[in-house]
Amino acid sequence: MGKASVAPIKRKTIPNLELQAAVYAAQLTQFVREGHDIHINETVFWSDSTTVLYWLRTPEIHHHIFVTNRLAKILDVSTAYDWNYITSADNPADDGSRGYEVKHMNCSSRWLNGPSFLQLPKGD
Incomplete structure (x- = not known):
């Protein structure tokens, strides 16, 4: 499944937009898991945002509220090591x-x- 969105009128940084895309991926994963009786052994996520991957792997660092809240949503349904880099x-x-x-x-x-x-x- 794919989703494409346009950037909101209210200006956000590219890393924040990439982080929101990661939230969408996590939410989609949760939707699929809850919507099917199939047991899913492993979920692998891909992002070309090194910033998002860094944030996911350093949750103990004090991030801005926007980042912290979204990291919590992502890490509720995945681990940092489920996320990989793609060019x-x-x-x-x-x-x-x-x-x-x-x-x-x-x-x-x-x-x-x-x-x-x-x-x-x-x-x-």
């Missing part, structure tokens, strides 16, 4: 904000299938 070039989530035409987001696109490395055996 911006490999991040299909960015396709929704790069002005790609819908016809390019077809069944074989990475928007629907994820980056190609997800198709490799684990550990490669």
